[in-house]
Amino acid sequence: MGLSIKSFTALLLNLPDLSQEKQENLLPFAHVAAEVLRNLGGKYADFAEEIETNKLPKLLDNNQPIFQLFAGEYICAVKWGGETGTWHEGTEHLIIYPQGEVQLRSRFGLAVIQNLTIQDKILSWSFDDNQTAASISFQVNSENSYFWEDNQTGKLFEGWLNYPNEGIIDFRGRFEETLNFPPFQVFEFEVANINLQPIDIRSKGKLALLIGVSEYQPGLAPQPNAVKNVEAMRRVLVDPLLGGFAEGDVTVLKNPQKQEIEEAIYNLFSNRHKDDLLLFYFSGHGIKDDTGQLYLSTPATKIQNGKLVKPSAVAASFLHDYINDSRSQRQVLILDCCFSGAITQGITVKSDPTVNVQEQLGGKGRAILTSSSSTQYSFEQEGSELSIYTRYLVEGIETGAADKDSDGWISIDELHEYASTKVLEAAPAMTPKFYPVEEGHKILLAKSAKDDPKLKYRKEVENRINQGNFSRPVRIMLNLLRLELQLTPEVADAIEAEVQQSYREYQRKLEEYKQTLLEVIAGEATLSETTLNGLRNFQRSLGLRDEDVASIEERIIGQQKPTVAVEPKPVSPEQNPANQFELVVNRTQKTAQYYVEDLGNGITLEMVLIPEGSFMMGSPEDELERVKSESPQHLVNIKQFCIGKYPVTQAQWKAVVALPQVNKKLDVNPSKSKEDQRPVESVSWYDAVEFCSRLARHTKRQYRLPSEAEWEYACRAGTTTPFHFGETITTDFANYRGTDDEEYKSGSYGRGPKGIYREETTEVGGFGLANAFGLYDMHGNIQEWCLDDWHHNYEGAPTDGSAWFNNNLSEKQGDAVLRGGSWVSRPSSCRSAYRRNFVRDIQYISNGFRVVFTAQ
Secondary structure, X not given: OOOOHHHHHHHHHOOOOOOHHHHHHHHHHHHHHHHHHHHHXXXXXXXXXXXXXXXXXXXXOOOOOHHHHOOEEEEEEEEEEEOOEEEEEEEEEEXXXXXXXXXXEEEOOOOXXXXXXXXXXXXXXXXXXXXOEEEEEEEEOOOOOOOEOOOOOEEEEEEXXXXXXXXXXXXXXXXXXXXXXXXXXXXXXXXXXXXXXXXXXXXXOEEEEEEEOXXXXXXXXXXXXXXXXXXXXXXHHHOOOOXXXXXXXXXXXXXXXXXXXXXXXXXXXXXXXXXXXXXXXXXXXXXXXXXXXXXXXXXXXXXXXXXXXXXXXXXXXXXXXXXXXXXXXXXXXXXXXXXHHOXXXXXXXXXXXXXXXXXXXXXXXEEEEEOOXXXXXXXXXXXXXXXXXXXXXXXXXXXXXXXXXXXXXXXXXHHHHHHHHHHHHHOOOOOOEEEEEOOHHHOEEEEOOOOOHHHHHHHHHHHHOEOOEOOHHHHHHHHHHHHHOOOOHHHHHHHHHHHHHHHHHHHHHHHHHHHHHHHHHHHOOOXXXXXHHHHHHHHHHOOOOHHHHHHHHHHHHHHOOOOOOOOOOXXXXXXXXXXXXXEEEOOOOOEEEEEEEEEEOOEEEEXXXXXXXXXXXXXXXXXXXXXXXXXXXXXXXXXXXXXXXXXXXXXXXXXXXXXOOOOOOOOOOOOOOOOOOOEOOOOOHXXXXXXXXXXXXXXXXXXXXOOHHHHHHHHHOOOOOOEOOEXXXXXXXOOOOOOOOOOOOOOOOOOOOOOOOOOOOOOOOOOOOEOOOOOEOOOOOOEEEEEEEOOOOOOOOOOOOOOOOOOOOOOXXXXXXXXXXXXXXXXXXHOOOXXXXXXXXXXXXXXXXXXXXXXX
16 A cells, blocks of 8 residues: 555544545454564554554454355354253354354264355344454254254254454354254354354365377377366366356367467466365376476477477476476376376485476475376276276266265365376386375365265275175175165175276286296397397286386296306405405495304305494385386384395305205205305205204204395495495496386496496406495395295384294295395396385295394
């Protein structure tokens, strides 16, 4: 208004006659001025009181939207009662709109009360002359409101709302109903002393921009499902029973040009209120430039000499600027993109092949969903017109299946959980990602029909299914539930078939890969690099991860005897015959304390003392090519112990095998690449346990396999990088598959170089590079058995460094754990955090071990 606080205060104290429009414009300034004056204290506070008690009421008359004083959402405890007194307590959501509408939601967990929603114009109100509290009484005709299970509604709601100056709400109401259900002919409730600030819900709009790009220039594959994706998204968003978006507030762009997209982004995010819900959806190619920055493609996007022509695409930074500048604090961004290699499993800017989604698109009150963190594809699914990710987003809303807590609302985190679970079942190589910022995960995107019997049955089926099948007790339970919900057998069978389909499809893909692998092996005695690359391409086309096919490959390929050429070997590791602790300095200039066990005939076993300490086990979210089994990262406390300086060698194996048997026989020479100073391999988990048992009985020390936690703690040696020597790996430091080709770049990690593929083990310690604890060959050469049983993640894992297993060392169920990677592994499988499962009784050419004992 161009007035100082002093001048504005004088204007209010000597208020002239103003038109209704001017009074309406003056009101918000009056509230602000009063608040500022109150904070100044003294005589200014007196002015504030004068303004609020005497002047503000004069700015209001019966034609004014008085409810803007109380506009907000209040959440509090409430008691309901009738003629017999209080009969239930619950949670009340009272929403008052500045336009004169009231919405009341009651959730009590009581079967008869489903959801009371009153949203009608105020029939009457009055302003109390009491100077200590603004007070409003009102009536709401609620005959169109849904209250009872059988759709009967109340006929009149009366409420009284008091708003003392200190900001406390006192709300009381009365609801008369028509249901013949004595003695509760009249229900009363009260909400008193709500010490909560209301949430500003003025002009709370819902707007969406949906972009689908299917047509592309040569060099970029067409995406025919992209435009179909946006139509499906629009359908569920504008459905009044689901998304509730107004038709005119959902903008759909099919194959738009760059300027059209940028103008639509500007229109979506500009001139919005802070509680407007804004949804941005893009389906098409996402592409990175040579600096790793993300771009959204258009039909005119060009790729020249393998690089993006930047002016032909929309930069994510353009989108970032507008979403950050927008006043809206409820923003949802959904990117159903293949990213053409721009998004990988690590969301970080440290490595070239990644894009930091959260950094480029993050901000307050925002939720970002991406269809895949894979470098490959956002897969299409046979028989479906939609991409896999969008299909399950739509399905989760349309069926209500995403409403995990059955509260009648689908929040953005519930939608992500549902879609990502379904995607991983249908296409395991895809890993949908979710980046909530502040309270973004709580954004309510759509309503659900929570009382739909088909939805209830579907959720029970999803909760009870096991590997695509139902046990006999579950089958009986589902039959009873079907009868209770009054579903026909045909409807129930259709629901079960839909849920089972993803499991069956997954098994079909595994079987297809298995048969193809068997056919390939039948035609080649030794798999060439070209053949292996072809298998990887076939695996990706099926949407299968390395983890999915690992057990198939190990059972089939592991039975082969590879033909390899033996190269000259490096020098053998140093040995110290002294049977005592002593200090040595390794090549990293660290001090290590170790113990030497004499195995006889000049064969020794060097054990390094690992000090007690704590570390974060698992990989951080931004580590490149991490897998879910490395989560969640958690703090583990480790007691001191001794561990082998090197993996057990073939010479050491032969010495211990010569000792008396404890539980099982051992092959004296199982290794395929034979040499005394190479690590022993082709030994099962049971073989390694027997080795430890014989050694323990002979030495009177409790030798055993390391726990996973001990192994990773020893490997990291205080580091937090993917490898103990840094951010990447090279075949100059370790023995792994370092080769590379045009289609499948498995030979390098991050910004590291490609290398060579030795196709065999090497002598232990041959690279001369130890970690800070003085341990060699922790990355590559042979992958090492651990004592633990396999668990799919670290939920519930011990935090004291102990092994996570059932203490049974024979006839165990399930797989065991391998760590460290091997000579046949990709570099990412050699990381400190990488873990994999393996059938414990298989003797595979890349599996060995090292031993530990507890140091006193």
